[in-house]
Amino acid sequence: xxxxxxxxxxxxxxxxxxxxxxxxxxxxxxxxxxxxxxxxxxxxxxxxxxxxxxxxxxxxxxxxxxxxxxxxxxxxxxxxxxxxxxxxxxxxxxxxxxxxxxxxxxxxxxxxxxxxxxxxxxxxxxxxxxxxxxxxxxxxxxxxxxxxxxxxxxxxxxxxxxxxxxxxxxxxxxxxxxxxxxxxxxxxxxxxxxxxxxxxxxxxxxxxxxxxxxxxxxxxxxxxxxxxxxxxxxxxxxxxxxxxxxxxxx
Numbered sequence: 616x617x618x619x620x621x622x623x624x625x626x627x628x629x630x631x632x633x634x635x636x637x638x639x640x641x642x643x644x645x646x647x648x649x650x651x652x653x654x655x656x657x658x659x660x661x662x663x664x665x666x667x668x669x670x671x672x673x674x675x676x677x678x679x680x681x682x683x684x685x686x687x688x689x690x691x692x693x694x695x696x697x698x699x700x701x702x703x704x705x706x707x708x709x710x711x712x713x714x715x716x717x718x719x720x721x722x723x724x725x726x727x728x729x730x731x732x733x734x735x736x737x738x739x740x741x742x743x744x745x746x747x748x749x750x751x752x753x754x755x756x757x758x759x760x761x762x763x764x765x766x767x768x769x770x771x772x773x774x775x776x777x778x779x780x781x782x783x784x785x786x787x788x789x790x791x792x793x794x795x796x797x798x799x800x801x802x803x804x805x806x807x808x809x810x811x812x813x814x815x816x817x818x819x820x821x822x823x824x825x826x827x828x829x830x831x832x833x834x835x836x837x838x839x840x841x842x843x844x845x846x847x848x849x850x851x852x853x854x855x856x857x858x859x860x861x862x863x864x865x
Contacts, residue, residue, distance in 0.1 A: 675858075679836040682820065684737060690759030693725065694735035699859035700852050702734060703833040705741035705821040708751040708771045708781065710829040712842040717772035720845050724852070733856055738764070739817040741829055750805070751781040752814045757804035758795050766793035835859070 683701035686692070702724070706713040721736070728734035740755065742748030751771060758767035770776065770792045779785055786805070787798065795801045804810055821831065824838070832839040832848075835855035839847065 691738040694729040698735035700855040706830040709744040714772045716842040741821040747781040753810040
């Protein structure tokens with residue numbers, strides 16, 4: 616890292632950013648296990664660890680809002696780059712709770728908030744279950760380079776898809792199902808340096824936040840861990856949308 620030439624006024628800001636990230640890391644580290652530990656057969660996690668206060672600023676770390684890339688060219692994002700609310704999802708395609716969120720909750724959020732411009736969803740590959748997790752993460756990135764990430768995402772998270780595994784032939788079949796047009800390019804991109812670097816970058820960000828299980832989320836700087844009920848996400852999104860105009864005015 617190069618030496619900083621910034622003025623002394625930047626030092627408190629740097630400390631504040633580090634403190635905010637550290638606090639969120641502690642929060643995610645504590646609640647990730649609680650949110651995803653077995654509670655009862657078929658349970659998606661305990662909602663109690665992600666209760667959202669009516670106060671739009673409660674549980675929000677302003678420094679973490681900067682984790683939203685808002686890049687219009689991001690192939691792994693959905694929704695307007697200037698949407699008032701950004702949901703960042705750190706997930707693994709081999710994670711059963713991630714699949715439950717993708718099938719049961721995410722479509723409702725897309726219909727209610729993405730389509731009207733309120734919400735942007737930014738995906739972060741966070742493979743934590745070994746070699747197949749890494750392979751399918753790189754493959755999802757490769758599908759994105761041909762504009763088919765979300766179709767690949769849907770195919771990989773379909774009911775029963777995880778149980779079939781994510782070996783080389785299975786990944787190729789998922790790409791075909793997702794409508795990836797150039798299979799040869801897809802195979803090259805999946806094993807390429809750019810895919811490995813992109814996945815590693817997402818992983819490092821998730822670990823820096825203290826995420827120890829999947830899925831983990833940030834909603835405008837508010838950490839939420841686990842496949843929580845739909846209401847948890849709608850409340851967080853509504854609170855973030857309510858706070859957004861005030862932040863813009865400041």
